Amino acid sequence: MTRDTILEAASREIERNGMTQFRVKRVASDANISAALLYSYFDDREDLIACAIVHRFREVLLGLAETFTHPFETVKTTDDLRQALRVIIADAQVPARTEARIQRIESMSFARHNPTASLGIAEAKKETATLIMSRVKPLKDMNLLADGISAVAFARIWYALFFGQIELEGEHELSVNADEWFTALTVLADAAIRREHSTL
Numbered sequence: 001m002t003r004d005t006i007l008e009a010a011s012r013e014i015e016r017n018g019m020t021q022f023r024v025k026r027v028a029s030d031a032n033i034s035a036a037l038l039y040s041y042f043d044d045r046e047d048l049i050a051c052a053i054v055h056r057f058r059e060v061l062l063g064l065a066e067t068f069t070h071p072f073e074t075v076k077t078t079d080d081l082r083q084a085l086r087v088i089i090a091d092a093q094v095p096a097r098t099e100a101r102i103q104r105i106e107s108m109s110f111a112r113h114n115p116t117a118s119l120g121i122a123e124a125k126k127e128t129a130t131l132i133m134s135r136v137k138p139l140k141d142m143n144l145l146a147d148g149i150s151a152v153a154f155a156r157i158w159y160a161l162f163f164g165q166i167e168l169e170g171e172h173e174l175s176v177n178a179d180e181w182f183t184a185l186t187v188l189a190d191a192a193i194r195r196e197h198s199t200l
Contacts, residue, residue, distance in 0.1 A: 002033065002037070002041065003041050004033075004130065005032075005033075006027065006028075006031045006038055006041060006042070007034070007052050007055040008031075008050070008055070009027045009028075009031040010022075010027045010046065010048050010051070010055075011031035011052045011053075011055055011056040011088065011152070012030060012056045013026055013027050013052075014049065014053070014056075015050055019049055019110070022045070022049055022188075023031055024038065024045055024048065026146055027048065029030065030188075041109050046114070046188035047116060048188065050110075050114045050116035050117040050120070051116065051117075051120070052121075053110055053114075053117050053120075054116070054120030054124065055120055056116055057120070058119050058120070058124040058127070058162060061124050061125070061128045062124070062128055062131065063125065065128045065131050065132050066131070067088075067091050067092075068088050068091070068092065068132075069082075069088075069131065069132055069135035069136065069161075071084035071085075071087045071088055072084055072135040072138070072139060073135060073140060075138075075144065076142070077144070077196075078144050078194055078196060081139060081144045081193050082190065082193055085186075085189035085192075085193075086186065086189070088158070089186060089189065090181060090182075092161075092185075093181075093182065094176060110129055131144045132155050132159065133151065133152070133155060134153045136155045137151045139151065139154070140154070143194060144193060144198075145192060145193065145194060146191065146192055146193060147194070147195050149192055154192060156191070157188075161185065161188075173187075
C-alpha cells in the first residue's frame with residue numbers, strides 16, 4: 001500500500017512539475033512519509049521516476065482497454081455487438097480519452113531511454129493485451145465477427161483506431177472532423193460484424 005501511495009504521489013509530481021523539476025522531498029511530503037522510508041522502496045530518484053511513469057502508464061492503458069472492451073462483456077448477438085461498438089466509438093471521442101492517450105505516448109517516449117520503465121511498460125502492454133483478448137475472443141467463439149476477421153485482427157484494428165488516433169490529431173492533410181470520424185468508425189464497426197444472412 002505504501003509503495004502505491006508513493007507512486008501516486010510521484011505521478012502527481014511529474015504531472016505538476018515535469019521530470020526536470022521533479023523533487024523527491026515533495027513526493028515524500030505528498031505521500032505523508034519520510035524521504036528515508038521512500039528510499040527503502042526505490043533505489044534512487046531515477047528509479048522512482050521510472051516506476052511512477054510505469055505506474056501511470058499501466059493505469060492509463062488498462063483504463064482505456066477497460067473502456068474500449070467492457071461493453072463486449074454482455075454481447076450475445078450481432079445486434080448486441082453493433083450496439084456495443086457504437087458505445088465504444090462514442091466513448092473514444094471523450095476529450096479525457098485524448099489526454100490519456102497523450103500520457104501514454106509521453107510515457108513510451110521516456111521508456112525508450114530507461115530500462116526499468118521499458119520493462120514495466122512491456123509488462124503493462126502484455127497485461128492489457130490479455131484483458132483485451134479475454135473480451136474479444138468470445139465474440140469470435142460466438143461467430144459474431146465477419147468472415148475473415150480473427151479475434152486478434154479485430155482487437156488490433158480497434159486498438160489501433162482508439163489508441164493510435166491521437167498521433168494523427170492536429171491540422172494537416174489527415175485531419176478529420178468529429179462527425180466524419182464517428183461515421184467512418186460506425187461504418188467500419190458494421191463491416192466487422194457478421195451479416196445474419198451470410199452462409200457459414
